[in-house]
Amino acid sequence: MSTFKKPGFLAIELDGAGWDGADLARAVLAAESAGFHAATFTDAPVPARANALQRAAFAGPVTHTIALVPEVDTVYTEPFHVSTQLASLDYVSRGRAGWIATAADAPEAAAAVGRSAVTGAALGQEAAASIEVSRRLWDSWEDDAVIRDVATGRYIDVDKLHYVDFQTPAGFAGVGYSVKGPSIIPRPLQGQLPVLVPASLLGEVRADAVDAVLVSAPAAELLAAEVRDVRARVGASIAVIAELDVVLDARGQDAAARDASFDGGRAAFAGSAAGLTDFLADLLKEADGVRLHPASLFVDVEELGRLVLPELRRRGALRPVAQGGTFRDLLGLERPASRYATAAAAAPAGAGK
């Protein structure tokens, strides 16, 4: 596999750019000009951090190539809102949006909305249900639903809009629910946004419901094996993305001396730019992509952009950054037809009413 594998991609977590618009723009532009393919926005509930999806939306109009991928919780949110917000992000980023679907397991998240805490396998069920709702709603307007037909006075062709009639499956551990549809926004530019999940949610979330899996390991030397493991479970068509904390020798300071307090239980790399380049070149033979969590956003991004990404590009380990490309293009995914497209003639919206 490694001989024929396509070059990989690099994502960067922009945590550290919390809520100030100017900081946010500076961070995402630094990541884009450093050559990263994707920026992610954590929604972990820590102080002084604005809503992840809005941070990504703010970055949309000021960037051109970088994919913008916020975390959005699936447990304590309304799936209908989540779907609409993500579709809107796709519009404001001209097709560069993705979604890291998470399942909040902190009791505080439940208390904030007055629900009882969801735990264990139920978390994955919530994620699976919410992903399914979004996917159906994104398909609920066929691509050519807006017809603007002056002769008949119709702005849309109602036969190309579809009720999604989602219902949580039997055995759903939480409070079951239904979503009617159709969406209130036309189909996203990408048709379907790429959906990423942490590997911990696989199982309840079926691999074929997602486009990429985020893989963690307790130490850097275990990461490649973990990637191989997940690859074996999900198959070749799902992108496997390795998670890596990074602290580099920078500004005359040794990585070891720099204060890096990583918390995610992720594999970490501390050392020189050259060492990281070699490590990533090897890792990208196994993983489709790597997401870096820099110890210091501005310090490490500068070093990465100056020393690591150019060298990986020179070695042919990285995909080109495509002008005008979508996030799906980056992941090598086709733009899918709406699941309702062929059923249009058989079951138009409202036919059953």
Add this chain to the structure above:
Amino acid sequence: MTQHTRAKSEIFTPSGQIQFGVFFQGVNSGTIWKAAESGSQTDFESFRRIAQTAERGLFAAFFLGEGLRLREHLGRPHALDVVGRPDAQTMLAALASVTKNIGLVATQNTTYNDPADLAHRLASLDLISGGRAAWNIVTTDNAWTGANFRRGGYLDHADRYKHAEAFVETAKRIWDSWETPDGPASRVLHQGQRYTVDVTPRLPRSAQYRPVLFQAGDSPEGRNFAARQADVIFSAHPKFDDAVDFRKDLVERSVAAGRGANAVQIMPASEFILAPTAAEAAEKKEWVRSLQIGPQQAIAYLEQFWGRELSTYDPDGPLPEIDPVVEETSETRGSGFHGAKARQLADQWRAEAKDKGLSIRQFVTSKTARIDSTFTGSYTAVADHLAEYARVGAVDGFNISPWLIPTGLDDIVNHLVPELQERGVYPTEYRGSTLREHLGLETPVRTADEAAAAVRA
């Protein structure tokens, strides 16, 4: 920041100024999609173009509406009008990066959201935009819209505003919870009938302290709610006499609520059809109306009250002689019409149309609400008319719905704004960097403790 701009008083003092907002409507029949120059309703470029034009014209605010289920007509999605629009806050967060001054107003519903989540997202927008966010609080709810949500939802009218008020009070407590810009935040607890919140807020105050609050409900309960809670009311009363009455009504309510006569500003929904001369404007209006209410819309409008298909009727002929199917009356859901007695209404309308000699199309054009909110005329005449509103303080501004996207504000900004500036009734620069400053609103001065005390159990 402007503090205590107009002192709390029982006497209303006109500011002598008007401001503009722009309401990018999307879903409705007012936006013309049939003209060659009609652009996309979803592409970001359309939004950017409107927002940047508005900012060039020193508009105070850019508004987005919200409708959480597609309008339906006779049991299927309504096909004849513009439909499909982005999520308000996502779009506004994107616009924040390509605008500098204009306020960003998101219409958001109190029934289908959680207070802690919505307050956090609005605070996010407020911070990201440097203190330019506002929330247009709406309470529209029905089980039909609830079918899109986990929580479902239907409240009767009185409960709707009780719930909305507890919701807004909780949101304010969340925004007020940081004692100093560096925190710490105090925990916010609310145990109410409809929801429970237990949250330690995560975001500090913005440059304008907290999002500005707009309200857009017109019932007595809605107006009282606005008088107690809102900074600005997005009203449905733009005609001069009506606007003056509405001001009087709102001043009374706001004094009764203990907030003084000047606490709540008024910006009615409006539409402008302008040209160099009155004759050209009148001609333009004919054209605009013919595209807003085409033959199919005219028939569909009646169908929603008749509850049956009327497509065999001639739009240029008289109203249908057949009667509505009363029990099946199916108003275009989501359009805001409620429970008209169809048979009675049909009789009344037939008589009215006959009396005035109106065809279906002419009758429907005369019935649509927007008739009352349109200002038609030459740039100078309309400017003179608006200056009169400013002089008596009938309104604080107008929330303008452009009938063409994305060029619909061009003539307003290029021609009407300079006329108003010449008359001394329109800003010549942005007063500051926040929406609160543009509008000349007082900065709230509550602390977290006072906020907690203000919530009635």
